[in-house]
Amino acid sequence: MVISFIKRITVKPFERKDRHIWYPLQVELDNHDTIEVKRRYSDFLKFSEQLQSIDKTAPKMNKRKSWIKRYSHRQVELETFCKHLVSLPSVMTRSDIYLGFFNLDEKERIQIKLVYDPQNILVLRVYRSVSFDTFKAMIIQRFGLSSISLSNHLVLLAFSPACFFSAITVVSNESQWKQTLQTQWSQLSKVTVRLLSIC
The missing domain is CATH 3.10.20.90 (Phosphatidylinositol 3-kinase Catalytic Subunit; Chain A, domain 1)
Incomplete structure (x- = not known):
């Protein structure tokens, strides 16, 4: 079964829960479905590394000194990162890594x-x-x-x-x-x- 493409990713204001900071993502699909997933900043860093293992041209997040960034600065960085994710080639957007991060598995x-x-x-x-x-x-x-x-x-x-x-x-x-x-x-x-x- 065909899995929908992501049209847009919106990073919503961060939330504090269970002593952690979570970044809610509103994901709009080309079939007009909208889903929301919540990820921690460390999840994005790992996801970025996994994408790099598939293709070195994938968007990369700077892991160095990430711990000193303020939550608001991280949010801006995540918004830029997510804009690049939407335009990735299908070989990446159809990968298990990509689909798993956004819970898009059938x-x-x-x-x-x-x-x-x-x-x-x-x-x-x-x-x-x-x-x-x-x-x-x-x-x-x-x-x-x-x-x-x-x-x-x-x-x-x-x-x-x-x-x-x-x-x-x-x-x-x-x-x-x-x-x-x-x-x-x-x-x-x-x-x-x-x-x-x-x-």
């Missing part, structure tokens, strides 16, 4: 069949790292093309196929979304959910 995607009613069914393939807000925006936009107006308060109802009794998973916020992706849906490539639009 096993990181899941197909979700959304049933609004029997006449209105939507199938979306998304990356498991997509936020619930982004996923909702995709749903609202796609149904809007069919002149179906949905509220911003969407609820997903998923029935567990592994249970002998009727187990329903309710997803209505970011934490429930992440929890479901990481547990019930972690080994699934396809799921079907009932879509509710709460006014």
Whole structure:
């Protein structure tokens, strides 16, 4: 299956979490999907070295004295680095190193069949790292093309196929979304959910 190309990478303001500094990356793909991944500065340094092992013309980050740079200076450096990443040749952007850094491996995607009613069914393939807000925006936009107006308060109802009794998973916020992706849906490539639009 063809993996989408990256159109744009935006480095968002750094975050402090678990005693570390993380740099969120908003990654826009040519199929209009948007995903977000978070990486530490050390991850970028390692990634740069790995790219250099494939092709010496790849963008390079200066590892020397990196520890004395302020977080804001690092952010500017990362923005420049990411701009170069978008224009790399396909031999690099299709490499396991590149795809792994941005979580673009096909096993990181899941197909979700959304049933609004029997006449209105939507199938979306998304990356498991997509936020619930982004996923909702995709749903609202796609149904809007069919002149179906949905509220911003969407609820997903998923029935567990592994249970002998009727187990329903309710997803209505970011934490429930992440929890479901990481547990019930972690080994699934396809799921079907009932879509509710709460006014």
